[in-house]
Amino acid sequence: MRVLVVEDERRLALALQRGLRSEGFSVDVAHDGPQGLWMACEHDYDLIVLDIMLPGLNGYRVCARLRAAGNESGILMLTAKDGEYDEAEALDTGADDFLSKPFSYLVLVARLRALGRRTGRRGPRTMEFGDLLVDPARHLCSRGGTEIRLTAREFAVLECLARRAGEVVPKREILEQVWDSAFDGDPNVVEVHVSAVRRKIDAPFGRAALETVRGAGYRLAADGG
Numbered sequence: 001m002r003v004l005v006v007e008d009e010r011r012l013a014l015a016l017q018r019g020l021r022s023e024g025f026s027v028d029v030a031h032d033g034p035q036g037l038w039m040a041c042e043h044d045y046d047l048i049v050l051d052i053m054l055p056g057l058n059g060y061r062v063c064a065r066l067r068a069a070g071n072e073s074g075i076l077m078l079t080a081k082d083g084e085y086d087e088a089e090a091l092d093t094g095a096d097d098f099l100s101k102p103f104s105y106l107v108l109v110a111r112l113r114a115l116g117r118r119t120g121r122r123g124p125r126t127m128e129f130g131d132l133l134v135d136p137a138r139h140l141c142s143r144g145g146t147e148i149r150l151t152a153r154e155f156a157v158l159e160c161l162a163r164r165a166g167e168v169v170p171k172r173e174i175l176e177q178v179w180d181s182a183f184d185g186d187p188n189v190v191e192v193h194v195s196a197v198r199r200k201i202d203a204p205f206g207r208a209a210l211e212t213v214r215g216a217g218y219r220l221a222a223d224g225g
Contacts, residue, residue, distance in 0.1 A: 077095040166222035172187070
């Protein structure tokens with residue numbers, strides 16, 4: 001899932017970015033309200049972690065404007081405040097969940113995964129392509145009933161392609177969805193991960209579901225190969 005963290009405490013924002021990336025999320029960061037609002041409108045995020053006390057535009061106003069614009073991203077609001085009125089205001093402005101600082105990182109990740117399952121705005125929980133099954137909610141992949149173990153990043157690459165099965169997905173789009181919009185490393189990292197996924201979902205089963213379209217990108221066969 002692609003996540004936007006809008007948090008003005010830079011050390012916390014960086015820690016969340018690193019931690020969530022290690023969990024397989026693609027994470028972008030904004031450090032003030034106007035930047036967070038712009039990024040949320042400019043890019044397509046599954047989830048937004050939104051601090052309430054932000055410079056320029058507070059989290060309540062950012063959330064309200066996103067909902068007024070029809071943005072359906074799952075929103076988890078963070079605040080140093082503690083009290084039922086703050087929680088009520090957050091939910092009333094359109095947030096889906098609320099977590100007070102200081103918080104447990106494990107609880108944050110669990111709530112984000114739960115929120116992603118609840119919103120499910122990008123498509124069905126389970127996707128099937130012939131005998132290939134991809135289940136983002138359970139982070140599960142199998143072929144003909146045989147479970148296939150993928151790393152968090154490999155699964156994210158497969159999910160990105162599965163949601164557009166039959167289409168050619170450019171390398172740049174995979175980078176933005178699975179890594180983040182600010183990625184400035186070697187773009188060949190996509191090829192490395194696609195090859196790893198292919199070795200696991202195709203080679204052992206004599207299939208050819210994951211195709212490289214030279215000069216264009218990658219495509220997952222809608223029939224599972």
